[in-house]
Amino acid sequence: MRNRRVLLHGxxxxxxxxxxxxxxxxxxxxxxxxxxxxxxxxxxxxxxxGENYAQALNGVGGVSVAQxxxxxxxxxxxxxxxNVLSCSLAAYAFARLRFRLRGPLxxxxxxxIMLPHHAVLxxxxxxxxxxxxxxxxxxxxLPKFLATDAFFVFxxxxxxxxxxxxxxxAARIDGCGPFRTFSRIxxxxxxxxxxxTAIFTFxxxxxDFFTQxxxxxxxxxxTITLALRNFVDTSSQSAYGPxxxxxVIALLPIVLFFLAFQRFLVEGMANSGLKG
Amino acid sequence: MTTRRQGAAWVFLSPWVLGAVVLTLLPxxxxxxxxxxxxxxxxxxxxxxxxxxxxxxxxDPRFWRSVGNTALYVVIAVPLQLAAALVVALAxxxxxxxxxxxxxxxxxxxxxxxxMSIALVWRxxxxxxxxxxxxxxxxxxxxxxxxxxxxxxxxTVALLTVWQFGxxxxxxxxxxxQIPRELYEAAAVDGASRWRxxxxxxxxxxxxxxxxxxVLQTIQAFQVFTPAFAISGGKGGPADSTxxxxxxxxxxxxxxxxxxxxxxxAWVLLVAIGxxxxxxxxxxxSWVFYADKGA
Numbered sequence: 094m095r096n097r098r099v100l101l102h103g104x105x106x107x108x109x110x111x112x113x114x115x116x117x118x119x120x121x122x123x124x125x126x127x128x129x130x131x132x133x134x135x136x137x138x139x140x141x142x143g144e145n146y147a148q149a150l151n152g153v154g155g156v157s158v159a160q161x162x163x164x165x166x167x168x169x170x171x172x173x174x175x176n177v178l179s180c181s182l183a184a185y186a187f188a189r190l191r192f193r194l195r196g197p198l199x200x201x202x203x204x205x206i207m208l209p210h211h212a213v214l215x216x217x218x219x220x221x222x223x224x225x226x227x228x229x230x231x232x233x234x235l236p237k238f239l240a241t242d243a244f245f246v247f248x249x250x251x252x253x254x255x256x257x258x259x260x261x262x263a264a265r266i267d268g269c270g271p272f273r274t275f276s277r278i279x280x281x282x283x284x285x286x287x288x289x290t291a292i293f294t295f296x297x298x299x300x301d302f303f304t305q306x307x308x309x310x311x312x313x314x315x316t317i318t319l320a321l322r323n324f325v326d327t328s329s330q331s332a333y334g335p336x337x338x339x340x341v342i343a344l345l346p347i348v349l350f351f352l353a354f355q356r357f358l359v360e361g362m363a364n365s366g367l368k369g
Numbered sequence: 370m371t372t373r374r375q376g377a378a379w380v381f382l383s384p385w386v387l388g389a390v391v392l393t394l395l396p397x398x399x400x401x402x403x404x405x406x407x408x409x410x411x412x413x414x415x416x417x418x419x420x421x422x423x424x425x426x427x428x429d430p431r432f433w434r435s436v437g438n439t440a441l442y443v444v445i446a447v448p449l450q451l452a453a454a455l456v457v458a459l460a461x462x463x464x465x466x467x468x469x470x471x472x473x474x475x476x477x478x479x480x481x482x483x484x485m486s487i488a489l490v491w492r493x494x495x496x497x498x499x500x501x502x503x504x505x506x507x508x509x510x511x512x513x514x515x516x517x518x519x520x521x522x523x524x525t526v527a528l529l530t531v532w533q534f535g536x537x538x539x540x541x542x543x544x545x546x547q548i549p550r551e552l553y554e555a556a557a558v559d560g561a562s563r564w565r566x567x568x569x570x571x572x573x574x575x576x577x578x579x580x581x582x583x584v585l586q587t588i589q590a591f592q593v594f595t596p597a598f599a600i601s602g603g604k605g606g607p608a609d610s611t612x613x614x615x616x617x618x619x620x621x622x623x624x625x626x627x628x629x630x631x632x633x634x635a636w637v638l639l640v641a642i643g644x645x646x647x648x649x650x651x652x653x654x655s656w657v658f659y660a661d662k663g664a
Contacts, residue, residue, distance in 0.1 A: 102464070241388045299484075307623060325485075
């Protein structure tokens with residue numbers, strides 16, 4: 094029995110090491126002189142090539158990394174604010190309030206989780222184009238304020254359904270209207286689901302390549318994710334060092350978020366598939 | 370009272386309603402209309418009937434190539450990813466100490482793997498002379514880099530997806546924890562082997578979660594874009610072997626400015642995903658077991 098347990102841990106750790114190898118490889122490559130990135134299997138570079146980071150910090154196409162990170166931060170921060178606000182409002186209505194068409198509208202909301210983004214992509218692009226919002230951050234932020242990420246509405250609905258109704262009834266008897274009940278009683282209790290929504294929105298928006306690729310074309314507006322695009326077209330060896338240094342910088346906020354909030358992330362993901 | 374509360378409900382719902390109408394319903398109708406037109410974003414749309422669809426199905430080999438690539442990718446990536454997720458979840462479920470650590474660590478690639486950074490790592494590792502290539506060469510399998518070989522490049526994309534098995538694994542693990550222990554105790558008393566318990570208790574009890582994961586991952590896999598873009602330098606190469614559906618749609622819409630044709634492609638994708646989802650739901654009747662509804 095004991096042996097079995099040791100064996101199990103051994104296998105788990107081995108698989109884990111294999112899984113995390115690409116991440117270690119990335120960090121190692123970002124410190125390697127360009128000639129070593131592909132040439133050797135060993136993770137340790139022959140010397141620490143700090144020039145990769147120096148070059149990466151200078152930025153891409155004349156735009157500094159600070160600017161790229163700021164752009165990413167504005168978009169991700171705006172998206173977080175929008176999703177938390179609008180999704181929690183809609184979720185409260187679906188989870189707790191009665192209104193005509195609730196059933197069909199809820200079904201429609203769930204269906205949009207499965208809707209491929211491409212079905213609405215081109216008209217949305219045309220609309221943002223006519224509003225003069227192409228090459229601005231609005232196409233990434235504005236939809237979030239209109240609860241278009243149905244996945245999070247669903248996540249918060251699931252959570253709100255688990256809250257005891259008695260609290261809201263007591264609040265109502267004490268004279269609270271629906272808005273006070275929502276802001277004073279329900280919202281504070283929903284905090285874990287809101288945090289999950291915020292973190293997922295941040296990470297997904299930060300990572301999102303497709304939308305940024307379509308809407309942003311002026312280098313000064315680029316996000317850090319989009320800046321990596323410059324390295325996609327060129328696969329010349331000389332660009333490898335700075336490319337991976339830039340990749341590490343782009344990944345760092347996600348890694349930090351993950352390390353800080355992994356409990357919320359893992360539980361948010363687990364809850365999304367259950368209690369359906 | 371009831372009308373006042375109704376009113377309140379609509380106030381809460383108003384951002385969502387606005388989004389659903391302006392950013393979902395209307396765009397869907399517009400894209401359906403555009404799919405019957407020639408439209409380059411500058412001149413007014415020009416009605417061409419079903420020409421886009423006809424052209425797509427009969428005269429556009431790259432369209433069929435993208436369909437084939439996507440189908441192949443889905444068929445490789447989704448089962449492998451779910452199998453890995455299930456096996457690791459089963460293993461972790463019997464781990465007593467350190468379960469939280471393993472769960473988080475295996476989940477990490479699911480968040481990081483969607484990034485352009487990791488897609489670039491993947492390209493380098495599977496490139497000629499990259500880590501994977503070198504390891505395979507040392508055992509006599511010299512492919513000269515997967516990303517340069519039309520027969521192997523798509524598999525590189527698929528493996529990146531498989532690597533992100535953490536998300537479905539976490540859901541499997543949560544499902545495993547909800548299976549009542551008494552079932553196993555009763556089975557053990559009856560002398561059922563562990564293998565027997567897996568087949569007769571664990572898998573049937575887990576089938577709703579497996580179904581959920583299957584539907585979700587399949588829908589997502591149909592829309593794969595970033596890794597194919599990164600690995601092929603945005604072109605879908607070599608020899609169109611990584612030209613997945615969304616990459617070709619992007620190319621038609623934003624490189625060639627054929628918005629009408631791309632809209633038609635978007636609708637074909639929508640219908641295809643709808644059909645596959647419906648088929649999965651239909652098949653689920655014969656293999657998904659819901660405990661509360663009886664056998």
